[in-house]
Amino acid sequence: MTDVVEQDVAEQGIVGAQGKAASATGRAPASRSRRGFLGMSGAAIAGAALGQFLPGIPNAFAKEAPSSTAVLAPSAQAPVRLNYNENALGMAPAAQRAATASIAHSNRYPFAHMGKLQLLVATHHKVTPESVLFTPGSSDAIRASVLAHATPDTQLVIPELTYGDGALYAGFYDLAINKVPSSREDWSFKISDMQQAVADHAGPSIVYLVNPNNPTSTIISSDALYAWVNNSRADTLFIIDEAYAEFVNDPAFRSADSLVSGGARNVLVLKTFSKIHAMAGLRVGYAVGDAERLEKVSHFVEDDSMTLSYPGVMAATASMQSPEFLVHSKQSNDESRAIFTAALDELGWEYLPGQTNFVFHRISTPLKEFQTAMKERHVLIGRAFPPADGWCRMSLGTPEEMHYVSAVLREMKAKGVV
Numbered sequence: 001m002t003d004v005v006e007q008d009v010a011e012q013g014i015v016g017a018q019g020k021a022a023s024a025t026g027r028a029p030a031s032r033s034r035r036g037f038l039g040m041s042g043a044a045i046a047g048a049a050l051g052q053f054l055p056g057i058p059n060a061f062a063k064e065a066p067s068s069t070a071v072l073a074p075s076a077q078a079p080v081r082l083n084y085n086e087n088a089l090g091m092a093p094a095a096q097r098a099a100t101a102s103i104a105h106s107n108r109y110p111f112a113h114m115g116k117l118q119l120l121v122a123t124h125h126k127v128t129p130e131s132v133l134f135t136p137g138s139s140d141a142i143r144a145s146v147l148a149h150a151t152p153d154t155q156l157v158i159p160e161l162t163y164g165d166g167a168l169y170a171g172f173y174d175l176a177i178n179k180v181p182s183s184r185e186d187w188s189f190k191i192s193d194m195q196q197a198v199a200d201h202a203g204p205s206i207v208y209l210v211n212p213n214n215p216t217s218t219i220i221s222s223d224a225l226y227a228w229v230n231n232s233r234a235d236t237l238f239i240i241d242e243a244y245a246e247f248v249n250d251p252a253f254r255s256a257d258s259l260v261s262g263g264a265r266n267v268l269v270l271k272t273f274s275k276i277h278a279m280a281g282l283r284v285g286y287a288v289g290d291a292e293r294l295e296k297v298s299h300f301v302e303d304d305s306m307t308l309s310y311p312g313v314m315a316a317t318a319s320m321q322s323p324e325f326l327v328h329s330k331q332s333n334d335e336s337r338a339i340f341t342a343a344l345d346e347l348g349w350e351y352l353p354g355q356t357n358f359v360f361h362r363i364s365t366p367l368k369e370f371q372t373a374m375k376e377r378h379v380l381i382g383r384a385f386p387p388a389d390g391w392c393r394m395s396l397g398t399p400e401e402m403h404y405v406s407a408v409l410r411e412m413k414a415k416g417v418v
């Protein structure tokens with residue numbers, strides 16, 4: 001939620017400059033480009049669209065073979081959207097069909113279909129159905145989990161640089177917020193510092209850990225996290241937000257769901273259909289946790305049999321049964337990351353070892369200027385994440401989109417824009 005609201009506001013500001021700046025680059029109108037590019041590969045499109053700005057510079061990125069031959073012709077009306085960590089592939093075909101078919105039945109509540117989705121999700125996490133609580137997106141699971149545990153002496157403990165919703169909701173409910181410092185070099189933080197913050201506080205603590213983290217895209221070692229949970233006080237609640245877990249390659253990460261299935265009572269694992277399942281607009285998320293604790297959280301969520309929309313339930317059910325789409329989605333994301341980080345390597349821009357569908361990288365100009373220059377080239381990028389000045393969070397689109405972005409970056413470098 002924080003991402004969307006803040007970025008929308010930021011984008012409004014840039015829209016005004018768009019027309020002027022776009023014509024200053026002398027780019028062809030999008031409609032003409034589109035016809036001209038019909039039948040070309042993603043890399044060829046990116047190269048052709050921007051090659052005119054690159055005299056004498058070897059096009060290293062053009063060597064990359066795109067995974068499909070889709071035509072890419074972004075425009076002001078249809079930009080490349082790399083600002084909200086969405087999944088550019090679109091939903092699994094079976095999920096799209098299920099959502100479409102469900103419209104005809106959406107005069108009804110989806111009660112009859114909730115049980116199947118709950119069972120599929122519970123089986124996936126090796127827990128009982130009572131250990132799964134659905135929410136309209138995981139944002140609402142963050143809100144309800146914090147609210148259900150908010151007492152005047154409770155503190156929220158978070159790393160200094162992380163996803164904003166934990167602090168946002170804790171602020172709504174007047175909780176003290178204890179931010180553990182992060183390194184200025186790579187934005188890492190120490191679990192031992194978080195443990196100290198909990199130990200130093202007399203009352204209960206809510207530890208909100210996003211793993212892998214947003215915006216850094218890096219993981220917290222699961223061994224360290226498991227060890228902490230297994231030795232924690234009962235009045236320490238761990239909210240482990242795993243919105244991006246399915247994109248991770250690093251074997252040092254494993255889901256915290258096995259803490260729950262292993263009997264931990266002070267852990268809530270938050271999951272979403274918005275990312276690897278590509279269902280951000282359908283608003284399906286859930287919490288996995290001890291059944292009794294979830295019952296308490298459920299009092300702060302709309303009646304949990306009515307929380308989700310009919311299309312959301314049907315699409316999520318179909319997506320859970322489309323493992324091949326999830327494999328494809330991850331492979332595509334890995335390919336996109338490789339394309340984009342190759343471009344960053346060529347620019348000499350440092351980036352953190354990403355484990356998600358976005359990359360956190362250094363930039364050579366102030367973020368606002370970079371956002372504007374990218375928007376002029378029809379690419380929307382991440383918002384500011386203070387205090388990380390000089391860094392940018394770029395979501396990963398399709399491989400074709402990342403070839404386009406790579407060419408954009410090379411063009412900007414050639415012109416001295418970055």
Ligand SMILES: Cc1ncc(COP(=O)(O)O)c(C=O)c1O
Pocket residue numbers: 001003084085136137138139140163210214241243271272273274280284285
């Ligand atoms: C770490 C994290 N948690 C939760 C969310 C919220 O996702 P949703 O409410 O769409 O499930 C996001 C969205 O970007 C996120 O980055």
